[in-house]
Amino acid sequence: NAGVTQTPKFRILKIGQSMTLQCTQDMNHNYMYWYRQDPGMGLKLIYYSVGAGITDKGEVPNGYNVSRSTTEDFPLRLELAAPSQTSVYFCASSKTADTQYFGPGTRLTVL
């Protein structure tokens, strides 16, 4: 039981490039979330999903897109990377609107 897995662990992007951060969970959780963590700050919610085919915006959705075609996967897409998107990205899942379990994070740098 791997829990929540994220790939890649690290990535450096140039301004304007695009990429997808992958997130997979094997706990059959309906709820999934994407957060970003900036230095010295708590986590801020980017997008969340309550089930396959259903997604909604969090606090800081601008510059990101998500999709949820399966229960297990919740990829986060950056279309035009900007330096302001340099951050650590965490994916999380929960069975219901309950305790969230986090993946190991992806450290993204945009230069």
Added chain:
Amino acid sequence: AQKVTQAQTEISVVEKEDVTLDCVYETRDTTYYLFWYKQPPSGELVFLIRRNSFDEQNEISGRYSWNFQKSTSSFNFTITASQVVDSAVYFCALRASNTGTASKLTFGTGTRLQVTL
């Protein structure tokens, strides 16, 4: 709106000392949940505890204990006889019950705990 304040940015203690991490929250909801997460130097977020607003009983788990006081809107975390392995950033988080269909967590900014020999 929800808010979580962790006023202690960084705490340094010597091993075996007791240390308390403060968490003060704001919410207008009568039903809510409070969480503590640990983020060790490796970077992952580890769930420690969840407490709902109807349960003010203190919780103890080994060297960890939590003191929940609704009267002061606080949910403090104490580590007894701290160890070097306790060195991490600790986050307090809040979820109100009426956040729609999703469990939207509001995080504090974290307290970095450094335990030295």
